[in-house]
Each structure stands twice: as C-alpha cells, then as structure tokens.
Amino acid sequence: MPLKLATWNINSVRLRINLVERFLEEYQPDVLCLQETKCPNDAFPSKAFRKAGYEHIAFHGQKGYHGVATVSRIPFSDEERRDFCEKGDTRHLAVTLDIDGAEGVRVHNFYVPAGGDEPDREVNEKFAHKLDFLTEMESWYKSHKAKKNARMILVGDLNVAPLEHDVWSHKQLLKVVSHTPIEVEHLARVMKAHDWVDVMRRFVPDEEKLYTWWSYRAKDWAKADKGRRLDHIWVTPALADTPTAMEVIRDARGWERSSDHAPVLATFDI
Structure with missing residues (x-):
C-alpha cells in the first residue's frame, strides 16, 4: 500500500494549528x-486533528518547550516515549502503524536538542546535552540491530545538517552549531548503528543543495536562501526499496506566521 508520511517542526502546534490544518x-x-x-498533553488540540x-x-509534550506528536489516519499501537539523557524533556515518541505485515511499521519521531550557540561541550551544557543525546541514540539503535528485518522509519528535527550541501555555506558553517564536524560524526554513528538509509538524499543527489530550515533573522528568507537541512527521514534496510517520492514543502515556509522549518513529505510503497 502507498504510505504518505510527513515530518514538520511546527514551533508551537497551538499557535500554528491553522497552518497544520491547511497542510493536512x-x-x-x-x-x-x-x-x-510546545504543548502540555492536556492541552493538545486533538479535536482539530x-x-x-x-x-x-x-x-509527548510539556509546557512551553520541546514536545513531539504523531497523528495518523492509519491505526497504530505500541506507543513508546523514551526519556533520553534522563532530562525529563519530551523529545521522542514511537508508534507501530498497523500496516500489512505481522510487525507493522515502527515510526520513531525525534526532536534532538539544538545545542545552543557555542560548539564546545566544556563551556556549553546545551551542546554537551546534544552530543550525549546522539550518543544514546547510537547505543539504543545498536541494541535494535539484531532485528535485521525490522521495518522502521525515523523522522524528525535532528538539528544536524550532515552533508556539505545541506547548508548554504559549508566553509562558513563548519564552526556553527548544527554543521560542526563533531556533530556530523555523532549523527553518522547513529545512522551506522542500524544501517539507516537517508531517504531524502535518495531523491536529491549529495552534490545538490537541500534545505528544510531558514532562519527568522533573514529579512527575505527566500531570496537569501541561507538554509540548512535539519529535518530528516530515514528507513531501515528492510524498507530501503520502498520510498517512491520525497518533497520539501518549501511553500509552507512562506505561509503567514509560519514555522522556520518546512514540512518534508515522503511516499512509500509498503
């Protein structure tokens, strides 16, 4: 069956519920x-969805910060919320879609810490948290690796732009949080931990620019086009041949009072 799945850092679901409704x-x-x-569980706008x-x-939410949510037209089960780094923040949610197959398809939804401004774990606790979070992701998925046929999709704002053309200027951003070599190395180890496949780069070659985030600081973000690819869609090897399409919905970045991230939409033939 075809499966259309989207990921979007919405930057407050209640503030932008009209944009979410438009996107859907x-x-x-x-x-x-x-x-x-940025929404506590008891205030999540379920009625609109x-x-x-x-x-x-x-x-999996909390007041004012972080938070992840997964909404679906397909029934799902086996909800899981992992507290990475034992910080008590709400950055992970997994569900199993009831799609053809005994084990369904497991969807992991992540919001990796941004890491602050200074790329030095000794002076910046937020950067240390980010690296520790990625290290725990690596360890956790290594423990999954025994399940070689596991059908899993991992999506979310991973807050790392790993490739040279995932940023507007590789040279100028090498010392800027989200594109530093140590972050790229940590994310690469997460990918290797379960042989994850980068779905977005299946459709856009590595040598082509690919962005999902444009700063609010730019007066004309579209003209400046100083973007970064912070949002990702990965699949395990068991699903490597299933992606059939991918699109960054850049237009949504230009909607009134938009998030600084654009949605990413992928289609799979499951």
Whole structure:
C-alpha cells in the first residue's frame, strides 16, 4: 500500500494549528509527525486533528518547550516515549502503524536538542546535552540491530545538517552549531548503528543543495536562501526499496506566521 508520511517542526502546534490544518488538507499525508509542539498533553488540540480525519493521535509534550506528536489516519499501537539523557524533556515518541505485515511499521519521531550557540561541550551544557543525546541514540539503535528485518522509519528535527550541501555555506558553517564536524560524526554513528538509509538524499543527489530550515533573522528568507537541512527521514534496510517520492514543502515556509522549518513529505510503497 502507498504510505504518505510527513515530518514538520511546527514551533508551537497551538499557535500554528491553522497552518497544520491547511497542510493536512492540501497534502493529505497518512501520517504527520510534529516536533517542538510546545504543548502540555492536556492541552493538545486533538479535536482539530480528529475533525481533519486523523483519529489516531499520540503525543509527548510539556509546557512551553520541546514536545513531539504523531497523528495518523492509519491505526497504530505500541506507543513508546523514551526519556533520553534522563532530562525529563519530551523529545521522542514511537508508534507501530498497523500496516500489512505481522510487525507493522515502527515510526520513531525525534526532536534532538539544538545545542545552543557555542560548539564546545566544556563551556556549553546545551551542546554537551546534544552530543550525549546522539550518543544514546547510537547505543539504543545498536541494541535494535539484531532485528535485521525490522521495518522502521525515523523522522524528525535532528538539528544536524550532515552533508556539505545541506547548508548554504559549508566553509562558513563548519564552526556553527548544527554543521560542526563533531556533530556530523555523532549523527553518522547513529545512522551506522542500524544501517539507516537517508531517504531524502535518495531523491536529491549529495552534490545538490537541500534545505528544510531558514532562519527568522533573514529579512527575505527566500531570496537569501541561507538554509540548512535539519529535518530528516530515514528507513531501515528492510524498507530501503520502498520510498517512491520525497518533497520539501518549501511553500509552507512562506505561509503567514509560519514555522522556520518546512514540512518534508515522503511516499512509500509498503
């Protein structure tokens, strides 16, 4: 069956619920994974999602910060919320989509710490947290690796732009958090831990620019086009041949009062 799955750092789900509703109506994903929902669980706008046809909802949120949510037209089960680094923040959510197959498809939704401004773990606790978070992701997925046929999709704002053309200027951003060599190395180890496949780069060659985030600081973000690819979609080897399409919905970055991230939409033939 075809599966349309989207990931989007929404930067407050309640503030931008009208944009989410617009996206769902125009692009009709089967599953939408949101990050930075900034919403406690008891205030999550479930009613709006159900009205839009997304009856299956899971969230992991807190007031004012972080938060992830997964909404779906496809039933899911086995919800999991892992507390990485034992910080008590809400940065991970996993569900299993009830898709053909005994084990379904496991979808992991992540919001990796941004890491602050200074790329030095000795002076910047936020950067240390980010590296520790990625290290724990690596260890956790190494423990999954025995399940070689596991059908898993990992999405989210991973806050690392790993490749040279994932940023507007490789040379100028080498010492800027999100593109430093140590972050890139940590993310590469996470990918290797379960032989994850980078779905987005299956459709856009490594030598071509590919962005999902443009800073609010730019007066004309589209003209300046100083972007970074911070949002990702990965699959395990068991699903490596299933992606059939991928699109960064750049237009959504230009919607009124938008998030600084654009949604990423991928289609799979499961």
